[in-house]
Amino acid sequence: MNDKQAELTLEDMCEAVELPPQTFVKLVEHGIVNPQGEKAEEWTFDLTMVSIARRATRLRRDLKLSWVAVAIVVELIEEREQLTAENEILNQQLQRFLLDQE
Amino acid sequence: MEFKDYYTILGVKPEDDKKAIKTAYRRLARKYHPDVSKEHDAEKQFKLVAEAYEVLGCDEKRAEYDDLRKYGHQGKTFTPPPGWQPGGERAEFSEGDYSDFFEEIFGAASRQHQRGAQGSQNSEHIFSRRGQDVEIDMPVFLEDTQKDETKTIEYNLPHYGESGRLEEIRKTLKVKIPKGVMDKERIRLKGQGAPGLGKGPPGDLYLKIKLVPHPLFDVLGHDLSITVPITPWEAALGTVIKVPTLDGQIKVTVTPDSQTGKRLRIKGKGLYSKNIQGDLYVILKIVMPDNIDPDSKILWQELADKSDFDPRSELKA
Numbered sequence: 001m002n003d004k005q006a007e008l009t010l011e012d013m014c015e016a017v018e019l020p021p022q023t024f025v026k027l028v029e030h031g032i033v034n035p036q037g038e039k040a041e042e043w044t045f046d047l048t049m050v051s052i053a054r055r056a057t058r059l060r061r062d063l064k065l066s067w068v069a070v071a072i073v074v075e076l077i078e079e080r081e082q083l084t085a086e087n088e089i090l091n092q093q094l095q096r097f098l099l100d101q102e
Numbered sequence: 103m104e105f106k107d108y109y110t111i112l113g114v115k116p117e118d119d120k121k122a123i124k125t126a127y128r129r130l131a132r133k134y135h136p137d138v139s140k141e142h143d144a145e146k147q148f149k150l151v152a153e154a155y156e157v158l159g160c161d162e163k164r165a166e167y168d169d170l171r172k173y174g175h176q177g178k179t180f181t182p183p184p185g186w187q188p189g190g191e192r193a194e195f196s197e198g199d200y201s202d203f204f205e206e207i208f209g210a211a212s213r214q215h216q217r218g219a220q221g222s223q224n225s226e227h228i229f230s231r232r233g234q235d236v237e238i239d240m241p242v243f244l245e246d247t248q249k250d251e252t253k254t255i256e257y258n259l260p261h262y263g264e265s266g267r268l269e270e271i272r273k274t275l276k277v278k279i280p281k282g283v284m285d286k287e288r289i290r291l292k293g294q295g296a297p298g299l300g301k302g303p304p305g306d307l308y309l310k311i312k313l314v315p316h317p318l319f320d321v322l323g324h325d326l327s328i329t330v331p332i333t334p335w336e337a338a339l340g341t342v343i344k345v346p347t348l349d350g351q352i353k354v355t356v357t358p359d360s361q362t363g364k365r366l367r368i369k370g371k372g373l374y375s376k377n378i379q380g381d382l383y384v385i386l387k388i389v390m391p392d393n394i395d396p397d398s399k400i401l402w403q404e405l406a407d408k409s410d411f412d413p414r415s416e417l418k419a
Contacts (some may be wrong), residue, residue, distance in 0.1 A: 012353035016235055016306070050308065051237065055137050060153060063131050077137060085285075093320050096329040097362075097387060 007044035017053045024053070030071040032056045052078075065078070106203045108154035108167065116168070120159070127155040129223040143392065155203050163208060202267070230300035234260060240289070242279060244316045248348055248374060251279040253311070259296045271297075277309065282375035285313040285321065318346060324380025325372045327365075331389045332356060345384055347371045354384055362388045 013033075014024050023041065027033050033053050035043035038074070045053075055077070056070045065073065111118050112126045134148040135142060157163045200208075238257050246253075255277055258270040275294060283289070288308050295305025319326045330345055340358035344351045347368070356368060364386045372380025385394065394402065 015232065044412055047290055047308070049288070050290075051288070051310075057365075059135070059137055062148070063128070064137055073138070089322060092315065093327065093329070095384075096320075096385075 004099055007046055008050065009045075010035075010043050013045050013050065013053060016050050017057050019057060026067050027053055027056055030067045032067075032071050032074055104203065105171075106150075106154075106201060107171075108158050111150050111154040114158070116171075120161075123155070124402040125159050126304070127151065131155075150201070153200055157204070157208070162315070164208070166397060179406060205268070206213050231298060231302040232294035233298040233302060233305035235308060236295045237261075237288075237308040237310055239312045240277075240279075241312050241314050242283065243314050244319060244321065244373075245348060246279060247283050247311075247313070248281060253277050253279055257307070261297050262299060275307075279311075282373075283310060283311050284373075284375050287311045319348070324375060324378050326380065327383040327385055330354075330387045331387050331388050332360070334388055334390065337361070337388045345382075345400065347382055348373075355384065360386055360388075362386060 005093045010021060010024065014021050018025065021040075028035060028043070033045060033056075035049075035051040036044050052074060056074050059065055059073055060067065060070045112130065113124060114123050114126045124220065130151045131148065133139060134144045134151055136145040136148055138147070157167050162302075194260040229378055236259060238255070240253075240255065242253075253276070254274060256272065256274050259270050261271045263269045273294075275291070277289070277291065279289070288310055289309040291309070293304045293309035297304050313321060319328055326348070328345065330343060332341070332343065334342070336356060337360045338358065340360070341356050342353050343356055345354045345368075350373070352368065352371070354368065356366075366384040366386070368384060370379050371382035374380070391398075
């Protein structure tokens with residue numbers, strides 16, 4: 001039942017984010033999601049791209065953003081998440097060295 | 103059902119024009135959008151704001167709502183007038199994102215129910231729709247990522263009951279967590295999401311792996327690090343220490359003159375994932391005993407007298 005390694009096709013992605021293919025292609029054109037493969041019919045997407053595509057669709061719909069703006073916002077959010085995670089790890093490491101003064 | 107005052111939600115007046123409503127929506131969307139907001143109840147707040155704008159931002163829906171507003175009163179229980187028929191077209195917005203109040207006035211689910219009651223044909227066909235995908239966090243212990251692990255998960259799924267109302271159903275599932283999963287990775291379980299509407303297929307379930315912080319090991323990609331305390335004399339003279347790894351203890355040589363913060367790389371003792379075997383970094387941390395007994399104090403004093411080591415030479419102006 002597990003489908004971890006399975007990659008998604010354009011059709012799967014369209015179904016998951018409820019967008020028609022001609023609109024979904026915009027996400028690829030703007031580099032919001034990056035599939036493997038040359039032509040659209042050969043495209044495969046890894047699972048993390050589903051949530052990125054969903055986030056992009058939400059931002060566009062809810063904040064009435066252009067795809068260019070969506071691409072920037074998505075990238076910045078990802079970068080922020082990455083930095084927050086990195087910061088947490090570094091902080092955790094630092095705490096192993098620091099002692100609170102009594 | 104509670105009457106929702108969409109004007110109050112957007113912080114606008116009933117006589118305000120479309121532009122003012124749009125501006126108010128944009129400001130609140132920026133504040134509460136769950137993808138960008140840090141407010142704790144952002145998602146709930148945003149849904150309210152989006153719903154309010156869905157109605158007030160559309161002339162037709164706003165006119166309908168204004169009619170109802172005269173009939174209902176804010177804060178009071180609301181029931182639509184007898185014979186009420188919803189009018190305006192419903193925009194594309196995920197199922198389950200609207201309040202009961204909205205669904206009653208403009209919702210597809212309530213429309214489906216009404217049409218069904220009137221014996222309309224093809225209603226099943228019209229309202230067939232794939233179920234929602236659901237994403238849930240899946241906490242996993244570091245040790246469990248290094249073997250095939252089966253876990254039982256329980257989760258709630260949104261589901262439209264026979265009355266057309268949104269309900270939650272509790273589901274239990276056994277899931278195999280494959281060896282080598284990494285933090286934030288997703289596992290897709292096809293067809294285990296929310297049930298479809300009508301004859302629509304169910305959605306998928308996505309499990310997002312969340313590594314539980316480990317008391318000893320810190321994770322950086324495929325590599326692990328562990329901070330190991332050593333005594334000042336072990337650091338000075340060198341020693342062999344026992345260090346825990348994810349698969350048992352190993353012996354590690356500490357060379358003489360070791361410093362706090364020194365990293366020793368133990369090849370192949372990190373995380374295994376996607377054909378990559380990470381390493382373990384042992385970070386040394388020199389610690390002093392809590393209490394120095396008189397005998398030790400004499401030895402330290404002897405060292406202090408004989409040593410000309412100055413660790414603060416660079417701080418001198």
